Amino acid sequence: MATLSPSDLVDADWSPEDAAVDAAVDDAEPMQTDSEPLTPAPEDVKEIEAAVQSLDLGTKGKVKEVPPVEEPEPEEDNEENKKRHLNVVFIGHVDAGKSTTGGQILFLSGQVDDRTIQKYEKEAKDKSRESWYMAYIMDTNEEERVKGKTVEVGRAHFETENTRFTILDAPGHKSYVPNMISGASQADIGVLVISARKGEFETGYEKGGQTREHVLLAKTLGVSKLVVVINKMDDPTVNWDKSRYDEIESKMAPFLKTSGYNVKKDVHFLPLSGLVGSNIKDRLDKKICSWWDGPCLFEVLDKIEVPLRDPKGPVRMPIIDKYKDMGTIVMGKIESGTIKKGDSLLVMPNKANVKVISIYCDEKEVRQAGPAENVRVKLSGIEEEDVLSGFVLSSISNPVAAVSEFHAQLQILELLDNAIFTAGYNAVLHIHSVVEECEIVELIEEIDTKRRKDDDPKKKKPKRKPLFVKNGAVVVCRVQVNNLICIENFSDFPQLGRFTLRTEGKTVAVGKVVKLPNPGNSIF
Numbered sequence: 001m002a003t004l005s006p007s008d009l010v011d012a013d014w015s016p017e018d019a020a021v022d023a024a025v026d027d028a029e030p031m032q033t034d035s036e037p038l039t040p041a042p043e044d045v046k047e048i049e050a051a052v053q054s055l056d057l058g059t060k061g062k063v064k065e066v067p068p069v070e071e072p073e074p075e076e077d078n079e080e081n082k083k084r085h086l087n088v089v090f091i092g093h094v095d096a097g098k099s100t101t102g103g104q105i106l107f108l109s110g111q112v113d114d115r116t117i118q119k120y121e122k123e124a125k126d127k128s129r130e131s132w133y134m135a136y137i138m139d140t141n142e143e144e145r146v147k148g149k150t151v152e153v154g155r156a157h158f159e160t161e162n163t164r165f166t167i168l169d170a171p172g173h174k175s176y177v178p179n180m181i182s183g184a185s186q187a188d189i190g191v192l193v194i195s196a197r198k199g200e201f202e203t204g205y206e207k208g209g210q211t212r213e214h215v216l217l218a219k220t221l222g223v224s225k226l227v228v229v230i231n232k233m234d235d236p237t238v239n240w241d242k243s244r245y246d247e248i249e250s251k252m253a254p255f256l257k258t259s260g261y262n263v264k265k266d267v268h269f270l271p272l273s274g275l276v277g278s279n280i281k282d283r284l285d286k287k288i289c290s291w292w293d294g295p296c297l298f299e300v301l302d303k304i305e306v307p308l309r310d311p312k313g314p315v316r317m318p319i320i321d322k323y324k325d326m327g328t329i330v331m332g333k334i335e336s337g338t339i340k341k342g343d344s345l346l347v348m349p350n351k352a353n354v355k356v357i358s359i360y361c362d363e364k365e366v367r368q369a370g371p372a373e374n375v376r377v378k379l380s381g382i383e384e385e386d387v388l389s390g391f392v393l394s395s396i397s398n399p400v401a402a403v404s405e406f407h408a409q410l411q412i413l414e415l416l417d418n419a420i421f422t423a424g425y426n427a428v429l430h431i432h433s434v435v436e437e438c439e440i441v442e443l444i445e446e447i448d449t450k451r452r453k454d455d456d457p458k459k460k461k462p463k464r465k466p467l468f469v470k471n472g473a474v475v476v477c478r479v480q481v482n483n484l485i486c487i488e489n490f491s492d493f494p495q496l497g498r499f500t501l502r503t504e505g506k507t508v509a510v511g512k513v514v515k516l517p518n519p520g521n522s523i524f
Contacts (some may be wrong), residue, residue: 001143005331025463029382047521083159085308085372088281089187089223091167091214093204096193097231101274102156103137105297108281113138134275136171152190155360155374157362160302164362179403186333188306188318188335190223191297192347194252195430198237205251212255213507216413219260220500220510225304226261227268229297233289240289245271268300271458309371315345316493318432319391321368325385327357330393331376332433335495337395338375340368347382348392349402349484354381390434392486392496400496401488405480407444407515410501412473421475422468427508431499434485438501443467443480444473451475465476476514484522487513 069139090098106112120136138156156167168187192215204211218226230248231239253263261267278288280297287482295303315337319330329349339345343356347431360376369375372399377393395402418444419425422443429438446466469475490497490512497513518524 011469063490087187091456093210096195097274098193099135099138101135190218196238233271311370314395317393322387352382354379355505400486402484408511410511427501438482444476447474
C-alpha cells in the first residue's frame with residue numbers, strides 16, 4: 001500500500017476512497033508522471049512560458065476592457081466624428097428675433113420638450129410678454145427675461161443630418177458688443193437675423209444700428225459664411241410680402257459686399273418666421289408663401305462649406321473661461337491641432353506645463369478632440385486662479401507667441417468725433433478671447449488701397465511715415481499692450497491674428513497682425 005504524500009493531504013475534502021484510488025494508480029505506474037516529461041523539458045518550458053505570457057496579455061487586455069464606461073467611448077467618438085462640427089453665431093440688431101429663432105431651432109430639432117415650452121409660455125404670459133417664450137430657451141437668466149434682451153452669449157447644441165451645431169446666441173444691444181465679439185470669435189458661420197417689420201429693419205440698418213456693426217465685426221472675427229435670415233415675415237405689417245423681402249435684400253447685398261463678403265459665394269438670403277417656426281426645419285408651405293422656392297434654414301446650414309483646419313498642426317486653444325471642479329477646468333474652442341487625454345501642453349503666456357486629465361465635448365467625455373470643437377479640458381499642474389481668459393493652451397514643441405507689441409495692418413472705420421488717429425492713440429484691443437488696452441506707438445506706413453494689389457509691400461521703397469490718418473485709411477502701425485498677450489501672424493493662424501479696436505463702446509478699426517518680434521522676444 002503506497003503512503004499518501006503531503007501534497008495529497010492538502011485537500012481536506014478528500015475521502016479515504018479517493019486516496020485508495022490514487023494509491024492504486026501510483027502502484028500501477030510508479031513515478032511515470034514525474035519521470036516522463038523530464039526529457040523534452042526545454043521545449044515544454046518554452047511552450048508553457050509562451051502560453052502563460054499570452055494568458056497574461058489576454059487578462060491584461062480584459063482587465064482594461066471590463067469597466068463599461070471606458071469601452072463604448074471610442075465607438076461614441078467614431079459616431080461623433082462622422083458628423084462635422086460647426087459653431088453658428090446669431091447676430092443682428094436688438095429685437096430682430098435672434099434668441100426666438102435660436103429657441104425655435106432647438107425646439108424643432110427635439111432639444112426641448114413640449115412641457116418645457118408650455119412652462120415658458122406661461123412664464124412669458126405672466127410677464128405680459130407672450131411672444132418672448134421661445135427666447136426663454138436661449139435667454140436663461142432672470143435679467144435677460146425681464147428686459148427681453150440677451151446679455152451673455154447663450155450656448156446650445158443641435159444636430160442636422162450631417163452636422164453637429166453649437167448655437168452661440170450673441171447679444172444685439174450696443175452695450176453688450178464686447179460679449180458679441182467673444183461669441184463671434186468662436187464661430188464658423190454667422191446667421192444675421194434681420195427684422196422685416198416696418199421700421200425695425202431701418203432702425204437696425206441706419207447709421208448707429210447694430211446690423212452694420214455686427215456684420216463688420218463678424219467679417220473681421222473670421223465668420224467667413226453668412227446666412228441672412230429675414231425674420232418676422234409673418235408680421236401683419238409684412239404678411240410674407242415679396243416686395244419687402246426684395247427691398248431688404250437689395251439694401252443688404254451692396255453693404256455686405258463692401259464689408260468684404262462675396263455675396264454670390266458666401267452669403268445666403270432666406271425668409272422665415274422665428275416665432276411660428278416657418279422655413280426653419282421644413283420648407284415653406286406654398287399656401288403661406290407662394291413665391292419662395294428656395295431651401296429652409298436647416299438645409300442651408302447643412303450644406304455650407306467651411307475651410308478645414310489642420311488636426312495635425314500645433315495645438316492652439318484660446319481659453320474663454322475657467323472654473324474649479326476637482327481640478328482646473330478650462331473652456332475654449334480648438335483652433336488648430338488635436339488634444340488627447342494624457343497630453344502634456346503649455347498654458348501661455350505664463351509658460352505653465354500642464355497635463356490633460358480629461359476632455360469633455362458637448363457634455364460627453366471623449367478621449368480626443370480636434371479643430372473647431374468647443375471643449376472643456378481638465379488640467380493638472382496649474383491652479384484655476386493662475387489662468388485668465390485670453391490665455392492659450394498650446395503645444396510644447398511649437399508654442400504660441402507671447403508678446404507685448406506687434407505690427408498690424410489696420411483699416412480705420414469710423415473715428416469718434418474730433419478724434420485723429422495718430423501715434424499715442426489709445427483703444428481697447430479685442431483679439432480672439434483677449435481684451436486688453438492698447439496704444440498705437442508708431443504709424444509705419446499708409447497703404448494706398450487702389451494700388452495695393454499691384455505692388456508687393458516688401459519691394460516698395462520706404463515712404464515717409466504718416467503723422468496721422470483719417471476714416472477709411474489703411475495703415476501699418478506698431479501696437480503696444482501693457483501685458484503679454486498670445487497672438488500669431490494672420491498669415492499663419494488667421495483665428496489668432498485678426499482683431500478689432502474699440503473706443504467708448506464703438507468699433508473704430510479692424511485689423512490683422514502682420515509681424516511679431518523674433519521668437520523668444522516680446523518686443524521688437
